[in-house]
Amino acid sequence: ILLLQESLNKDMQMQIIGSAHRESYLASITDGMTGLYNRRHMTQILKQVKPPYSVAMLDIDDFKEINDTYGHRFGDRIIRYIASNLVGHVRSSDYVFRYGGDEFVVIFPGCPPENAKTVVEKIAHLLKQHSLEYEDKTVPVTFSGGVYYVETPQDADIILDRVDNPLYKSKKEGKDRVAIFALDP
Numbered sequence: 001i002l003l004l005q006e007s008l009n010k011d012m013q014m015q016i017i018g019s020a021h022r023e024s025y026l027a028s029i030t031d032g033m034t035g036l037y038n039r040r041h042m043t044q045i046l047k048q049v050k051p052p053y054s055v056a057m058l059d060i061d062d063f064k065e066i067n068d069t070y071g072h073r074f075g076d077r078i079i080r081y082i083a084s085n086l087v088g089h090v091r092s093s094d095y096v097f098r099y100g101g102d103e104f105v106v107i108f109p110g111c112p113p114e115n116a117k118t119v120v121e122k123i124a125h126l127l128k129q130h131s132l133e134y135e136d137k138t139v140p141v142t143f144s145g146g147v148y149y150v151e152t153p154q155d156a157d158i159i160l161d162r163v164d165n166p167l168y169k170s171k172k173e174g175k176d177r178v179a180i181f182a183l184d185p
Helices: 002-029 039-048 063-070 072-089 113-129 156-172
Strands: 053-060 095-100 103-109 132-134 137-139 143-150 178-180
Touching: 002 039, 039 095, 039 103, 039 156, 053 063, 053 072, 053 113, 053 156, 063 072, 072 095, 072 103, 072 113, 072 132, 103 113, 113 143, 113 178, 143 156, 156 178
Parallel strands: 143 178
Antiparallel strands: 053 103, 053 143, 095 103, 132 137
């Protein structure tokens, strides 16, 4: 009986250890606030996904002012709101990441940049239609975005630099818009 009990205890311990390893692994690749994949995992996925694919980077417009006006808890609510909408409106084959603070990245495998831009614009439109309420005030939620099309294998840093370019262009041209990367002639 003691040997059977010892064997059962070891099996239970192994299950607990396996579960702890899985939880630890999931914690290492996800963002605690949103449940999205994190930046670290994004870098790994960019090494694994095969071209062609589009990458979109999104940045919440005027996020510092939102935090300063309504508080960080409301800012966190906006981040979760956008994360939920991104996951809810992309294909199951797409990857959604919280890149940092108020930035998100979406990888669209096998998707041309115009189609990725259209998806991101539709999500932006939905966010504007269903803005969040703070006390009795409607707070518009918008973001700016950039899209880069990856046709050949590239280093993650190059991809992120290139998708940052049209994002910056969108911010500079008035925010609440999405631009596609284009090489200067």
